[in-house]
Amino acid sequence: MAGCRAERAVPRDQAIPMERDTGHTGQRRLRYRRVVAKFGTATLTGGGIDLDRARMADLVRQVVELRRLGADVLVVTSGAIAAGRARLGAAPVRRDIPYKQVLAAVGQIALMQCYDELFRQHGVLIGQALLTRADLAMRQGYLNARNTLLALLENGIVPVINENDVVAVEEIKFGDNDNLSAMVANAVDADALIMLTDTGGLYTADPRRDPSATLIPVVYTIDRQIERLAGGTGTALGTGGMRTKIDAAKLATVSGVDVLIVPGDAPDVLVRAACGEPIGTRFVAAAGQRAGRQRWILSALAGRGRIVVDDGAARALLRFGRSLLAAGVVAVEGRFRRGDPVTVVTQDGMRIACGLANYASTDLEAIKGRHSDEIEEILGFAYGDEVIHRNNLVLLAKDLASE
Numbered sequence: 001m002a003g004c005r006a007e008r009a010v011p012r013d014q015a016i017p018m019e020r021d022t023g024h025t026g027q028r029r030l031r032y033r034r035v036v037a038k039f040g041t042a043t044l045t046g047g048g049i050d051l052d053r054a055r056m057a058d059l060v061r062q063v064v065e066l067r068r069l070g071a072d073v074l075v076v077t078s079g080a081i082a083a084g085r086a087r088l089g090a091a092p093v094r095r096d097i098p099y100k101q102v103l104a105a106v107g108q109i110a111l112m113q114c115y116d117e118l119f120r121q122h123g124v125l126i127g128q129a130l131l132t133r134a135d136l137a138m139r140q141g142y143l144n145a146r147n148t149l150l151a152l153l154e155n156g157i158v159p160v161i162n163e164n165d166v167v168a169v170e171e172i173k174f175g176d177n178d179n180l181s182a183m184v185a186n187a188v189d190a191d192a193l194i195m196l197t198d199t200g201g202l203y204t205a206d207p208r209r210d211p212s213a214t215l216i217p218v219v220y221t222i223d224r225q226i227e228r229l230a231g232g233t234g235t236a237l238g239t240g241g242m243r244t245k246i247d248a249a250k251l252a253t254v255s256g257v258d259v260l261i262v263p264g265d266a267p268d269v270l271v272r273a274a275c276g277e278p279i280g281t282r283f284v285a286a287a288g289q290r291a292g293r294q295r296w297i298l299s300a301l302a303g304r305g306r307i308v309v310d311d312g313a314a315r316a317l318l319r320f321g322r323s324l325l326a327a328g329v330v331a332v333e334g335r336f337r338r339g340d341p342v343t344v345v346t347q348d349g350m351r352i353a354c355g356l357a358n359y360a361s362t363d364l365e366a367i368k369g370r371h372s373d374e375i376e377e378i379l380g381f382a383y384g385d386e387v388i389h390r391n392n393l394v395l396l397a398k399d400l401a402s403e
């Protein structure tokens with residue numbers, strides 16, 4: 001264990017909120033004290049078919065450097081499926097989930113072995129955490145994951161996180177590490193989520209197809225215009241995988257986390273981004289650090305449970321700080337239990353709030369659009385008038401016109 005202890009971390013309130021140290025020493029200073037670094041498959045493979053060890057060594061070196069500067073760093077890594085495919089050799093190209101699970105089961109070992117060897121060269125220990133959406137969808141699982149990740153950091157160990165692809169079938173998976181990394185950033189109360197990608201930022205158009213596309217350096221609000229750049233609300237297709245990145249950025253920024261999408265192959269990019277150099281696109285945190293309970297409620301953005309409300313109900317929530325009543329509910333999407341975090345959306349898809357559902361989705365389906373007085377008669381029981389109590393709501397917009 002000698003040499004595996006963390007360098008002493010800077011207390012949060014002493015992290016220096018500056019753009020960049022321009023002092024003569026060349027010593028960089030952190031802008032962010034707790035960082036989630038997300039490495040995508042293309043960044044880890046360099047576009048090849050297997051993990052690129054030299055690239056990974058450089059990423060590991062940067063993580064170690066950030067720790068030396070005083071940061072807590074958590075790594076969210078892809079690459080298991082790619083590594084599995086490479087290990088299985090001339091595997092037929094199959095894209096079905098069971099086969100991907102085989103690839104992930106094989107590849108996760110190769111991936112972690114590589115990280116373990118590379119971090120050990122710096123005397124740093126890593127700990128593996130494999131998570132699914134279902135693990136984090138329950139308050140207890142969310143808190144357990146948070147506690148373990150924070151305990152790893154306290155012990156000077158770098159958490160290396162991936163989706164547990166082996167068990168993650170459609171209903172319970174994130175499916176992409178963008179949303180997983182945002183959930184991790186939310187859960188550990190990170191200051192920044194830095195996503196290393198091959199696209200390198202958000203552009204005004206797809207830079208691979210449109211030569212006039214320009215990089216957007218800073219995004220203050222993820223409004224509809226920004227969502228449209230990523231491929232439009234609710235579509236699975238995005239500009240270079242941007243759709244899931246924007247979704248992830250939404251979850252992280254409303255949780256109080258800055259999100260940086262940066263080119264994974266730029267020299268020293270992780271360190272430079274964490275020190276505040278303007279690289280790629282920065283999505284500015286939409287709120288200060290949120291209380292734990294609020295962050296938990298906001299984790300609904302990574303889930304599938306949605307309550308669609310009419311404009312009257314939306315205004316009552318946003319303008320007058322009211323609770324959501326059954327009468328204003330027009331549709332229920334996804335399955336959720338009583339107490340689960342859900343997203344409240346308008347009929348045209350604007351996400352206006354997250355909250356804890358007071359009724360399970362199946363019950364809500366039966367009482368939607370009905371007057372509160374009728375709930376008991378319809379269900380045979382009632383948990384109260386509110387579908388979401390205002391004390392359990394976190395608003396995402398100021399008004400219907402603000403997005």
Ligand code: GLU
Pocket residue numbers: 040041077078079080081082162163165175176177178
């Ligand atoms: N969990 C997948 C892997 O390790 C990657 C998912 C993603 O790239 O977003 O291969």
